[in-house]
Amino acid sequence: MDHEYDLLVIGAGMAGISAATKCASQGWRVGIVDDLPYGGTCALRGCDPKKILRRGAEVVEAARLMAGKGVLDPGLAMDWAALNQHKHTFTDPLPQQMEQNLRTHGVDALHGPAQFTGPRSVLVAQAEHTAAKVLIATGAVPRPLDFPGSEHLIDSTEFLNLTDLPGRIVFLGGGFISFEFAHIAARAGSTTVIVDRGVRPLKEFDADLVELLVARGAEAGVEVRRRTSIASIEKTGTGYTVSLETPRGTTTVETDLVVHGAGRQADLARLNLEAAGVRYGDAGVEVEAHLQSTTNPRVYAAGDAAATPGRPLTPVAVAEAKVAASNMLKSATAVPDYSATPTTVFSIPELVRIGMLEEEARASGVDVEVRYTDTSGWYSQHRIGEHAGAVKILVDRSDDRIVGAHLFGADYAELGNTISLAMKHGLTASQLRSANATYPSVGSDLGSLL
Structure with a gap:
C-alpha cells in the first residue's frame, strides 16, 4: 500500500527513532523503515550487548585483582554461552518494544530494504512511498577489505x-x-x-x-x-x-x-541515492551544517550516515537526529553542538577523551597548561587492587577553562561525564575544583586532578 508522508525515516536505530517520534508528536504523518530488526547497531549489535559481555570480563578481572587481598578464591571463569544468553535477554525483546513505542506515537513501522526512486519517493517491499521530507539514518557497516582470504x-x-x-x-x-x-x-x-x-x-x-x-x-x-x-x-x-x-x-x-x-563506512550503497540526486561518499551523505543534503533539499541525514564533524557515537547520532527533526519542523537551520562530547574505549580499565588532544590545543594557539597525574597508586585504584591509571587535563591559562581531558582508569568514564558537563557549560577549573563530592568515590578524585 502506497503512502504519502510528511517524513519518512530510513533506518530504525536510535537516531531514526528519535527523529520519527519527535516529528510525529508534532502532528506529522511519519513512517520509518528498516530491513533489520528495529533498534539499530548500538542497542542490538554494538554498544549495549558489548557492555553486557564486558561485565563478565569485569567480574573475572576484579576477582583476579583482589587475589591475596581478601578474596580467597579468585579463580573465576566466564561461561561465554551463558553470558551471551544473558545478553539476549536484553536485546531480543527490544525490536518489538521499539516498534510498539513507535506505533503508540502514531508512526508507521515499515520493513524491508529501501531504495529511492526519485527526489521524494522511496520503494519499500514493492510499495512506493512519497514524503515531503526524508531522513537518512542508516548508520555504518564494516569497511570492505580486499586481500586473499x-x-x-x-x-x-x-x-x-x-x-x-x-x-x-x-x-x-x-x-x-x-x-x-x-x-x-x-x-x-x-x-x-x-x-x-x-x-x-x-x-x-x-x-x-x-x-x-x-x-x-x-x-x-x-x-x-x-x-x-x-x-x-x-x-x-x-x-x-x-x-x-x-x-x-x-x-x-x-x-x-x-x-x-x-573501520566502518556509511551504510548507503543500497539506497540508490543517485535517483534522489543526493551526493554522498564513504563518510556519508554530504550535508550542510544544519544536516540538509547539499543537493536535495527534501533530504536530511544524521549519525554515521551523514558526513558531519560529529564523532561516530550514538549520543551524537541522536543529537543530530533531533536537530534535523527540529529543523524540518520549523524550516530552521540550527546546527548541532558537538562541543565537549566524551568518547570512551571500554577496555579494562577504560580510556576516555573529551575535547582537544595536547597537540591540537597547542596548534590552535591555546596557552595550554598540561596537568598530568599518575593515579596508579591513588586510593580509588588501590581499593580494587588495580595498579594502572593516569589523567591528563588541559587548561587554558588565559581563562582557566578546560579544553581537553584524557583519562585512563577504572570507572573513569563516569568521571569524564562530569568533566564534559563542566566544559560544555564553561565552568572554570577552579569552579569545578571547588565542588564537594561524595567521599570516597571516583568522582571525589576530580578536585585533586585539577
Missing part, C-alpha cells in the same frame, strides 16, 4: 553472537572494536592479538595514555602488533593461518578466528 573475516555483529569463544583470536585494526573485544576475550581465556598497521593504535586518543593501556592490556594477555598488516588468511584443518607483513618481513600466526575491526 578476507572472506574468512567475521564482523563485530558475528563476534557478539558467538555461542562459544575460541581459544585463539586475531583482531584486525587498532581501533575501538579490536581493543574492546580483545580485552573481553582475554579475560575469558582466549589468546588475543591485535594487528595494527600504524605506529600506534587508537590514534584519536592521548598518546601517553594509549601506551599505558597497551601495557596494561599486555598484562592481561592482549598482544598488540604495530606496523603490521594482514597479507592473507588461509583456512586450515584446525583454524586459520594468517600471513602478516611486518617491518622485519612476513610472518604467520595460527588462530581460530579473525575479527574485522579495521
Whole structure:
C-alpha cells in the first residue's frame, strides 16, 4: 500500500527513532523503515550487548585483582554461552518494544530494504512511498577489505553472537572494536592479538595514555602488533593461518578466528541515492551544517550516515537526529553542538577523551597548561587492587577553562561525564575544583586532578 508522508525515516536505530517520534508528536504523518530488526547497531549489535559481555570480563578481572587481598578464591571463569544468553535477554525483546513505542506515537513501522526512486519517493517491499521530507539514518557497516582470504573475516555483529569463544583470536585494526573485544576475550581465556598497521593504535586518543593501556592490556594477555598488516588468511584443518607483513618481513600466526575491526563506512550503497540526486561518499551523505543534503533539499541525514564533524557515537547520532527533526519542523537551520562530547574505549580499565588532544590545543594557539597525574597508586585504584591509571587535563591559562581531558582508569568514564558537563557549560577549573563530592568515590578524585 502506497503512502504519502510528511517524513519518512530510513533506518530504525536510535537516531531514526528519535527523529520519527519527535516529528510525529508534532502532528506529522511519519513512517520509518528498516530491513533489520528495529533498534539499530548500538542497542542490538554494538554498544549495549558489548557492555553486557564486558561485565563478565569485569567480574573475572576484579576477582583476579583482589587475589591475596581478601578474596580467597579468585579463580573465576566466564561461561561465554551463558553470558551471551544473558545478553539476549536484553536485546531480543527490544525490536518489538521499539516498534510498539513507535506505533503508540502514531508512526508507521515499515520493513524491508529501501531504495529511492526519485527526489521524494522511496520503494519499500514493492510499495512506493512519497514524503515531503526524508531522513537518512542508516548508520555504518564494516569497511570492505580486499586481500586473499578476507572472506574468512567475521564482523563485530558475528563476534557478539558467538555461542562459544575460541581459544585463539586475531583482531584486525587498532581501533575501538579490536581493543574492546580483545580485552573481553582475554579475560575469558582466549589468546588475543591485535594487528595494527600504524605506529600506534587508537590514534584519536592521548598518546601517553594509549601506551599505558597497551601495557596494561599486555598484562592481561592482549598482544598488540604495530606496523603490521594482514597479507592473507588461509583456512586450515584446525583454524586459520594468517600471513602478516611486518617491518622485519612476513610472518604467520595460527588462530581460530579473525575479527574485522579495521573501520566502518556509511551504510548507503543500497539506497540508490543517485535517483534522489543526493551526493554522498564513504563518510556519508554530504550535508550542510544544519544536516540538509547539499543537493536535495527534501533530504536530511544524521549519525554515521551523514558526513558531519560529529564523532561516530550514538549520543551524537541522536543529537543530530533531533536537530534535523527540529529543523524540518520549523524550516530552521540550527546546527548541532558537538562541543565537549566524551568518547570512551571500554577496555579494562577504560580510556576516555573529551575535547582537544595536547597537540591540537597547542596548534590552535591555546596557552595550554598540561596537568598530568599518575593515579596508579591513588586510593580509588588501590581499593580494587588495580595498579594502572593516569589523567591528563588541559587548561587554558588565559581563562582557566578546560579544553581537553584524557583519562585512563577504572570507572573513569563516569568521571569524564562530569568533566564534559563542566566544559560544555564553561565552568572554570577552579569552579569545578571547588565542588564537594561524595567521599570516597571516583568522582571525589576530580578536585585533586585539577
